[in-house]
Amino acid sequence: MPAIEVQRQMLPMLGSPNQGARFYNPELPATEPFVPGHRTCAGCGPSIQYRMTSKAAGDNTILVGPTGCMYVANSSYLCTPYNVPWAHTQIGSSGSFTAGVAAAYEAMIRKGKWKGTFPNIICEAGDGSASDIGLASVSGALYRNHDCLIICYDNEQYANTGIQASSRTPYGGMTTFSPPGPKVPEAKTLFPKDLARMMAAGHPHCYVATASVGYPIDLMNKVRKALNHKGAAFMMIYTPCQKGFVYETPRSIDLGRLVVESGLYPIWEWDPEKREFDYSFRPASMRPVSEYLKLQGRFGHLHAEHIATLQKFANQQWKMMNVAIPEALIKAADAKNLVDMASAEAAAAVAQTV
């Protein structure tokens, strides 16, 4: 029997891609593949991301959910929030299970066993899955170029297990596996793994992008670009966790912007055709890292020297993006010009309740 040609979807870009389009956008699709009623926390960054991503993808979509918050808190038996097919997989199977789904549809459509347009196949992996235990499986799926999108919803920790450090947890971030103490005053001593850049550098034929819940239209358009790209795509999306970051729940989207404005979360795209990074995304303003840190209990223990270390790190990121660094931010990288976080005591109390 002759092979049947696989038809693929092409999703249009949403208008108003400017980063200021923060609220209502009339072009947003009405479909809600991810419906309310799940058990995620108030202000949950990953679930806000989940809604945006699945809305951008539409109904001809299959979702893969490795173990993580978006599995544990979303998928209660007999009452899951997914209006499209969804399957749990093991935390280390993010890329491989997704590859199996993509391969099945390639073969079944080609062999006439399933009739229809190739579905969008999206894996929603937490940063523990994508950057630690499932790293090889994600890399394998990208390397083999299955037609799928693997998203790392990056809440910078293992959250549903009770806030433990992952290789995406920032320097200075307090978790239950990286608590501050007299011997380790800064808490987390290591800098985060540059996961998205690894994926772009190691799999240059893939579409790779970073995004943040602070910029929904940008996020959704990148999801569509990633899905339209024939082959594998990877996105790392900043998704704050109020439980682990310890902040006021209405501020999730604010944090999603402040993390970019402070230079701690560079937003970029890797173009697989041109084989180059696109650093043209610019936040509305640039701010010292302390403005981002001070909203979160997980940084409440930091001393001036630690904040300066983080500012140096942020300045390096700006430099990488070819952005001229204002004098104020250079000064902010010197501990002499900084003060300790004042909320250390309050933060410790919150941490003990985690």
Place this chain on the structure above:
Amino acid sequence: MATATAGKKKTVRINGCVASAQAAKYADVDVIAAYPIRPYTATMMALAQMVANGELDAEYIVADSEHSQLSIAHGAASCGARVFTGSSGVGVQFAFELYSPISGARMPVQMMIADRTLDPPGDFGSEHTEALSTRDMGWLMGWSCDAQEAFDNHLMAYRIGEDPRVLLPQMVCQDGFFVSHITTDCELPDPGQVKEFLPPYKHPYPLDPRHPVSHGPQIMPEQGPPLQLERARAMEGAMPVIEEIHDQFARIFGRRYDPWLEEYMTDDAEVVFFLQGAHGVTARHAIRHMRARGAKVGMVRLRTYRPYPTEQVAASLSKFKVVGVIETNMGLGSVSSGGSLYAEAVAALYEVPKRPLVFSFMAGMGGEAIVMKEFYWMTNKMIEAQKRGKIEKRAHWVGFEE
């Protein structure tokens, strides 16, 4: 490859690995997940060539690990594709996490295993420990003793596992080297026979955007018991289906296997070997020799290990005075301090009023051939026990004792 053709059937001279690959081709699998480890690798090499030649239309995925192989298989089967994967030795164990999720999801994934001794140290020889260690994960499991039986078992396993009354994954095992790399005649069927025997795979609830379903959500503890009970019932309920499918297979292909046990020269036997896999071939030969010398010895070869044929094992083994279990697996610190086949054989016999004496032979360890001399020695041990009326010890390490 020597080929003799009779109609569209043909007899070819192939080894166990190639027989498995041929079975996957005849089953028209959609997705193949490969990763190299000896000795099963040759199966995936053969499949890669079939795909490259255009003889088989399948997605051939070179996975990044065995864990990924089984995850790929899980994902693809969840969409309704027929999937083939495989491994050996430590590779089987690297994928261990996936065995329970796949059977719990009721995905009839098929995995070929060519047994290999676990580390340490690196040893290519066949021991069944790696597959046996997964025995309680909800996979149908059985051993073949030659290439033809391997080919046939693969087709039957797909048919059984994909039956809507069963929906369970299958491990189709063969000894590394003794089956996987020994070339024998193997009859390949007419594709029409396979079409009649094995209908296309149709999972009742695939991941299909037109009929959204959620697979594997989190449960509360009180939702656990009914789900576990269902999986246990699926395993038990597979037993009549296994018998039915073996009958169908015999009708269509003309080769009849007892689904549970092969009995060899047991009619008047007083002492028997109880084993599974390739050593059964040597055992048949040794038994013929020993019978010529007057020993009333026979063999019971276990063909299906999961679901365990408790009734059949009890009915069979209780006919004899002594049962010597040839383990070919490690059950370190187990009930017999030998292998793990002993425990279940003894448990199956527990309710029988007249039980035989049972003990283990630790033979063929590390993938050593079990030679004739050793079969004679083991037979003598069984005859001595019969005379004595009691066992000397629960496990004998063959080659290390007088």
